[in-house]
Structures are given as C-alpha cells and as structure tokens.
Amino acid sequence: MTPKHIMLGTAAALTLTVPACEKTSSDEREAATAPAPAAAALPEITVTEAELRDNPFRREWTADFGVPPFNDIRDTHYLPAVKKGILEQRAEIAAIVDNPDAPTFENTIVALDQTGASLDKVMKTFGNITNTDTNDTLSALESEIYPMLTRESDAISFNPALFERVQAVYAKRDRLGLDEQDARLLELTHRSFVRQGAALSPEAKAEVAAINAALSSLTTEFGKNLLLATKSFQIEVTDEADLAGLSDDFKKAIKVEGEDKWILTVDRSVYETFMTEGENRDLRKQMFDGYRLRASSGAHDNGPILIRIAQLRAKRAELMGYPSHAAYQLAPRMAKTPEQAEAFLVRVLEPALARAKEERADMQALIGDDFQLEGQDWWFYADKVRQAKYAFDGNALKPYFEIGAVRQGVFDVASHLFNISFTPVATDTWNPQVQSWDVKDNATGAHLGLFMADMYSRGSKRGGAWMSSFRNASDVDENIRPIVVNNLNITPPAKGEPTLLSYDEVETVFHEFGHGLHGLLTQVKYSTFSGVDGPKDYTEFPSQLLEHWADDPEVLAKYAKHYKTGEVIPLELVDKMNAAAAFNQGFKTTEYIAASLLDLRWHSLSSEEAAKITDARAFEKQVLDDYGIPPEIEPRYRSQYFSHIFSGGYSAGYYGYLWAEILDADGFAAFKETGDIYNPELAGKLKKWIYEAGGMREADELYRNFRGSDPTIEPLLRNRGFVDDKPSEG
Incomplete structure (x- = not known):
C-alpha cells in the first residue's frame, strides 16, 4: 500500500x-x-x-x-x-x-x-x-x-x-x-x-516539541472524559406515563428487553428524539442538563483540560510567528484570517437572531402564561409550532425512509451523477452490523474502492457521524484503491422491527456518503493529497453538496417509499416538508454559529490572554453574551464537550461547515439553473474538479473550475429562509 x-x-x-x-x-x-x-x-x-x-x-x-x-x-x-x-x-x-x-x-x-x-x-x-x-x-x-x-x-x-x-x-x-x-x-x-x-x-523546536507532547496527552484525555461522561449518563424510566408523546417505535427501541423499564441516554439520536417528542417537562430538563453539562464537573471535568489545550496552542502559534492559533490554522484555508471568518459568521448571525426571536415569540404564544420558555423547551415547542403552521409532523415521514431504501437512494444519485455502481460483497468486518459494497466505474469496469457502512450506535462506539478510511488511494508503484467507511449512530430498532429514519438522519446518510465519494472517486497519484483533502472550510463542501439531492422531488420519488406498502411518498407530504424546511432556521443557525464563535474566540487568544483564563464556563458565557446569543439557545457544543475542536481536527475550523455551505448552496444552484439536477456536463466537471481532484490544487481554484465563477452568499441565505426567494443580483 x-x-x-x-x-x-x-x-x-x-x-x-x-x-x-x-x-x-x-x-x-x-x-x-x-x-x-x-x-x-x-x-x-x-x-x-x-x-x-x-x-x-x-x-x-x-x-x-x-x-x-x-x-x-x-x-x-x-x-x-x-x-x-x-x-x-x-x-x-x-x-x-x-x-x-x-x-x-x-x-x-x-x-x-x-x-x-x-x-x-x-x-x-x-x-x-x-x-x-x-x-x-x-x-x-x-x-x-x-x-x-x-x-x-x-x-x-x-x-x-x-x-x-x-x-x-x-x-x-x-x-x-x-x-x-x-x-x-x-x-x-x-x-x-x-x-x-x-x-x-x-x-524553539524543542519548545514546540514539548507542547506537542503535552497536547497529545491532553486531547486524548479530553476525548476519553467525554466518552465516559456521555456513556455514564442514563435515566431509568419505570412509569410509561413519563414517556408520553414518544412514538411506539422509539419506546420499543429504548425498552430493556423483558422488563418494564426504559433507558434514556444522551446519545444524540435518543436525545433529539426525546427533546422533540417528550411531553414530560421535568424529564426534558433532566435530559437537557445531562446533555449540556457533560464533562463539566467531577472526575470527568474537561474544563481545566481545554483551558490548558487553548494555552498550549496559543503558545505554539506564537513560537511559529503567528498572533494566535486561529491565525496559524486559517492561513492556508479559504477564509485566510480569523477576522474574515468571524465577519462571515456575524453576517449570517444577524438575520438568524432576528428569526430566532420570531420563533421564540411563536412558541411563547403557544405556551401562554403558564411559564417562560427555556432551553429544554425549544425542541418540543418548535415542533408543536411547526405542526400548527404547516400541519406537518416529521414522524409522518419515517415510514418512507427505511434505511436500506435510503442507502439505495444515495447510491442511485451517485450512479446518475458519476456513472458508478455499487455491488454488495461479503468481507471480514470489525462488527456484525457492518456491510460492504464494491464500487466500480461503469464505463471501464474498473474497481474504484470498497465502501463499508457501520450505521448503528452501541456502547463501544463514539457518538456522532463520520467518514474514515482503512486505506488511502495512491498510484505510485501500483494502483491502490481506497477502503472507505461511513459511521453513523442510528438507534437500533427493536428486534424484528425495521430501521426508519428521521429526515435529519436521511440528510446525515447523504452527507457522510458525500465524504465517502470524495474518498472513493479520487484519481490522485500521491496519498498525501488524495481523497478527502483540502482546508477544513472546503472539505465539507463535497459532503454538504450531496445533501441537496436528498429532498429533491425527483430523487424522493425513487427512494422514499412506504416500507410496508411500497407507496411513493405523497407529493402533499413532500410539499409540507419543503414548506417547513426553513422553519426553526433561526434557532439552528444561531446554535451553530454560537459554537463556531466559541471555537474562534478560544483559538484567537494570544499566549498572554490565554494564560489568564481560569474558568472555562465564565469565558464561554462572556463570549456568548458579547454576540447577543439568547440564554435559551445553547451553542450546539459547549466547550467541555466540543470534541471537534479539543480532541478533533476542527480547532479554529468549526465555522467551516457554514463556510462550505456557501459553496454547496451555490454549487447546487448551478444544477438547478440548467433545469437538470443530473446535468451531464456539470456533473462531469463536479466529478473531475471536486470528487476526483483531492487536494491537487488550491480549494478556490478547484471550485472555480467546477462552477465557472466564485460562489456568492445569496443562495445560502435563501436556503435558510433569510432573504426573499428571488435571483441574486450580485
């Protein structure tokens, strides 16, 4: 290899x-x-x-x-x-x-x-x-x-x-x-x-070496603490009345086999479902605090660890000749500087906050004078308002999104765009839940790579969803093709029941498969920059772009079929889903940007400033207050469990998901402008300059080669419902 x-x-x-x-x-x-x-x-x-x-x-x-x-x-x-x-x-x-x-x-x-x-x-x-x-x-x-x-x-x-x-x-x-x-x-x-x-x-080398050694231990410890804190939190429910509002399928999935007992955890899929559907406000509060206070006290407290990580990164950047870790990290990225990344986030935050205030008012009107809306209420009452405004219940979608059909749907999209095929194969796996497919080029019959999928949560698996590789592609002495895996954490269904996905989970399947395609289709000679390569504010583009096909009516008609009857998802339900798509975007955008700004502020500290930080939560609160984040909107990740930046590769880079949305919104708009979401000429450019190219050129050049121009921000704002749905004038 x-x-x-x-x-x-x-x-x-x-x-x-x-x-x-x-x-x-x-x-x-x-x-x-x-x-x-x-x-x-x-x-x-x-x-x-x-x-x-x-x-x-x-x-x-x-x-x-x-x-x-x-x-x-x-x-x-x-x-x-x-x-x-x-x-x-x-x-x-x-x-x-x-x-x-x-x-x-x-x-x-x-x-x-x-x-x-x-x-x-x-x-x-x-x-x-x-x-x-x-x-x-x-x-x-x-x-x-x-x-x-x-x-x-x-x-x-x-x-x-x-x-x-x-x-x-x-x-x-x-x-x-x-x-x-x-x-x-x-x-x-x-x-x-x-x-x-x-x-x-x-x-200076010796000092950087010592810092790197310390960071290696600290980032590993941060991740371990988070895993232990997440897995140790459980709520045992013995009275089914406390689960009012939850679907029968969900209750079956969390029920202890053979007992009248249900276990609630803060694994993301369980947490989101309960916070959206659970009627017991006290229990929602317990779940809310259990999730947001993970790794913030006791034996698994990540506060002192993350402060030390931030201090060491700031010192290392100083030794490298940069004013901050963020300045060091962003120099080779599309945003170039922390100031430009922050300015972009603030530009989107302004309409997001305005929309979030409207959303809060709608929910408070539904609640009345019984109590003031708090953080543990947002998911639940947002769903109630959505149902009232759009007569739309997200659970009504699930029967049309059986996991095998969704996977076939994303395979079909890739086949239409890039003329590739997926054939199930039997291989050794690390867990019985894993499945494998041989990916081939239809035009030549050539093997492009092996795709593997590990879709379900379990106690031994970290949370979240991600793509990784067991082997990278290269073509120096011999043509080596990649082994790519998508990992999700879908709650396993009760024995004998189908796996039915929420639409958010459907988007995640498409998202991670976009990363998978970036790894599978690569045609780069050297593994150093083959596959999923490029700056962090670019590498989410190929994955986020694929999400746009997930809810296109033409695509839905192919894969969104009732798991029992085979009925294609009704157009009326699709229309309701699309009408509700921009709903709650104020909240979703604000919580994401809040986390992104936290990341930038932690990593924009000078060495001297970082040395003065002693309380992670106090620093975090000050940052959120500075940007006017409402107290009832928690950042998507609080610092103590922000593994992306304190035990992962996204330090000073979490903004990249939204930055990449400029690219994916603008990129999909290119297909829509042609009237053909599978436009062969555009798909050919997308394949050559994005999915095959790895890090062969700088990211902005790769995008221009595909699109023919630099991206504009208007499609992003339109997709989130923050501007009128009309063509850009810029």
Whole structure:
C-alpha cells in the first residue's frame, strides 16, 4: 500500500474525533503525536520476533479488496506492530538522509511520501477500531501509542538534514520539469515542514516539541472524559406515563428487553428524539442538563483540560510567528484570517437572531402564561409550532425512509451523477452490523474502492457521524484503491422491527456518503493529497453538496417509499416538508454559529490572554453574551464537550461547515439553473474538479473550475429562509 507518512499527518489524524471524515491535510494536523527536539536522540524502541510472531499486521493481507483480517486481530497485536512500524520508518528516513546522492524529487520527496507503510497499515486499523469498538485495553493503548507517534512525527519534522534535502529540491522546483501532481507533492511537502516548525531555531523546536507532547496527552484525555461522561449518563424510566408523546417505535427501541423499564441516554439520536417528542417537562430538563453539562464537573471535568489545550496552542502559534492559533490554522484555508471568518459568521448571525426571536415569540404564544420558555423547551415547542403552521409532523415521514431504501437512494444519485455502481460483497468486518459494497466505474469496469457502512450506535462506539478510511488511494508503484467507511449512530430498532429514519438522519446518510465519494472517486497519484483533502472550510463542501439531492422531488420519488406498502411518498407530504424546511432556521443557525464563535474566540487568544483564563464556563458565557446569543439557545457544543475542536481536527475550523455551505448552496444552484439536477456536463466537471481532484490544487481554484465563477452568499441565505426567494443580483 502507499501511505501518507506520519509527518504529513495520517497516523496523527487517526486520533481525531471528526464528525465527517478522519483524514486531515498536513496543514490541519493537530500535533497529536509528539516530538523530541531535533538534536535529541530518539528513545530506544525494542520489539522481539516472539512478540511479532503470528501478528496479522506483519503479513500481506490477501483478502478481497485488501480488507484487514479483522477476525484475526487481537488487542495484543497493536503495540508490537506499531513499534516495528516505527523502527522501519526510522530506517526509511535514515536512508533518505544518508543518501550520498544529491537530493532529487525521486530520492527525497517521493521517497519521503512512501515511508511508513507498515506503520500506516496498523494505525489505520487501530484508529478506526478505537472509534467504533473500543474497550479498556484499547483506551489504555491510545494513551501509550499516540504520544509515541507524536515524538516520531516531530522528529521527522525537526530533522535538519531531512529538511535541508527538501529545501534543496524545492529551491530548484521550476527547473525540474515536474507534472502537476509531482509539483503539488513538492509544494505540500515543503509547506508541511515549514508550518510544523522545521525552520525554527533549535530552542524553539524543542519548545514546540514539548507542547506537542503535552497536547497529545491532553486531547486524548479530553476525548476519553467525554466518552465516559456521555456513556455514564442514563435515566431509568419505570412509569410509561413519563414517556408520553414518544412514538411506539422509539419506546420499543429504548425498552430493556423483558422488563418494564426504559433507558434514556444522551446519545444524540435518543436525545433529539426525546427533546422533540417528550411531553414530560421535568424529564426534558433532566435530559437537557445531562446533555449540556457533560464533562463539566467531577472526575470527568474537561474544563481545566481545554483551558490548558487553548494555552498550549496559543503558545505554539506564537513560537511559529503567528498572533494566535486561529491565525496559524486559517492561513492556508479559504477564509485566510480569523477576522474574515468571524465577519462571515456575524453576517449570517444577524438575520438568524432576528428569526430566532420570531420563533421564540411563536412558541411563547403557544405556551401562554403558564411559564417562560427555556432551553429544554425549544425542541418540543418548535415542533408543536411547526405542526400548527404547516400541519406537518416529521414522524409522518419515517415510514418512507427505511434505511436500506435510503442507502439505495444515495447510491442511485451517485450512479446518475458519476456513472458508478455499487455491488454488495461479503468481507471480514470489525462488527456484525457492518456491510460492504464494491464500487466500480461503469464505463471501464474498473474497481474504484470498497465502501463499508457501520450505521448503528452501541456502547463501544463514539457518538456522532463520520467518514474514515482503512486505506488511502495512491498510484505510485501500483494502483491502490481506497477502503472507505461511513459511521453513523442510528438507534437500533427493536428486534424484528425495521430501521426508519428521521429526515435529519436521511440528510446525515447523504452527507457522510458525500465524504465517502470524495474518498472513493479520487484519481490522485500521491496519498498525501488524495481523497478527502483540502482546508477544513472546503472539505465539507463535497459532503454538504450531496445533501441537496436528498429532498429533491425527483430523487424522493425513487427512494422514499412506504416500507410496508411500497407507496411513493405523497407529493402533499413532500410539499409540507419543503414548506417547513426553513422553519426553526433561526434557532439552528444561531446554535451553530454560537459554537463556531466559541471555537474562534478560544483559538484567537494570544499566549498572554490565554494564560489568564481560569474558568472555562465564565469565558464561554462572556463570549456568548458579547454576540447577543439568547440564554435559551445553547451553542450546539459547549466547550467541555466540543470534541471537534479539543480532541478533533476542527480547532479554529468549526465555522467551516457554514463556510462550505456557501459553496454547496451555490454549487447546487448551478444544477438547478440548467433545469437538470443530473446535468451531464456539470456533473462531469463536479466529478473531475471536486470528487476526483483531492487536494491537487488550491480549494478556490478547484471550485472555480467546477462552477465557472466564485460562489456568492445569496443562495445560502435563501436556503435558510433569510432573504426573499428571488435571483441574486450580485
């Protein structure tokens, strides 16, 4: 296989709890692997042949599609395989540095891209399994393995002789006659070294190395605390009357088998359903506090941890020559600066707050004088107002969204757009719930990749939804195709019952599959920038774009059929759904922007400012007050459980989902303007410049090549119901 070596971030990226995709570009890597100073000798690592005997990571994987032999892998196999992989990569780096020949593109840049194959092999599997089927042993291994990788990663980044060779090749880049992909690999390799501190003084490198080591431990601890806090919260209900308002299907799903007992958790799908449908206000309050106060006190308190993370990131940015971590992170992104990202968010926040105030007034009118609306009431009464205004009950949609039909629907959209096929195949899997498909190009018959889906929640799986990979694509010595997986957390139905999705869950299926296509269709030679690559405010574009097909009437008619009768979803119900689509957008937009602004403010602190923060909740409250966020609207993520930014790859980047919505709204508008949502010419450009291109060019250039122009914000505002539905004049 052809890996992306550690320095460019693959192994480190596997620690990230990113909701959409796990792979990160070199510029996005949280230093989740930590270094030693350049001049310091790396600690000795030993592993014996006996420890490696019969280790599945040390043999060639011969199963179809290169799937890992999950049934043979034991927890005890990971650490010896990691140690051996580290030793092999050390030898590969030494061979590049000690090469007596003058530095060339092949013997330095390509050779560097090819290092770490055996380490990448084990870490891809380890990172995926610890996110989907973890246990105490694997959790302990994370704390041991990731600091080791940090040290190795920074040792590569801070190796002066290696950087000297990279610099030598980069200095003569215009005379090498490189093709576009070769030139891009050279550019990104050099950029990665510089951004990770290769040009710093030895003293600064040592300080950055120490910070990276500390961050590796802290971000891992943050994620563990959140997982434990989330899983430890349960409400046991013994009186069915307390579940008034909930559907029979939902009650069956949360019922303890053989007992008159129901368990409520703060897993997102359970939480949202209960907060929307549950009539018991006291119980809603318990759920609301259980969700928003996770990891904010006691043994799993993330407050002190996140403050320290923010302080260390600010200090590291200062050492790198930037005023803040946000300034460092955004330099290579589309937004360029924290100020531009903030200005964009505030522009959208203004109409969102105005709409949220209208929504609040509607709900208070429904409540009357009985009590004042509070945070635990918003979901419930918003749904009541929606039903009153639009005679629309979201639960009426569920019978038309059976999980298998929805999956086939998204497959059909991809087939129409990109002329590809999906054939179910039997493969080894890490859990019996996982399914697999062989993805092929219909025009050539070529295998494009293996797609796997792990759709249901379980106690050993982290929350949220995300895409990840067991193998990246590359085409250096041989054509290696990717193994891509979508992970969701849908509540398993009662035994014998179908899995019926809410429309929000349908959108999530389409969203994550958009990431999956970005990984599967890639036609990039080097794994360094193949597949899901690019700045954080761009990588959500290919996923969010696909969501637009989910509710198009033409598409719904194909896949939204009643699971019992086969009846196509009635046009009247579709019209009601579309009419209600902009409903509650004030709340949804405000809660998202509130979290995005929290992220930016935490990471826009200077080193001096960060050092003064002692109370995470007080800082958070001040930020929300500064922007006028109403107290009854909680940010989508409070700081103590904001895993995207404190144990994931979205630090100073959570705004990127909304920024990418500029692109996806404008991009889908291009199809609508042609009158054909499958317009072949436009679909061809979308495939070539977005889904196949990875990080081959800068993100704004890739978008222009697809769309023919820069995007405008008006389609985003129209989609959210914040402006009149009329053509843009700009």
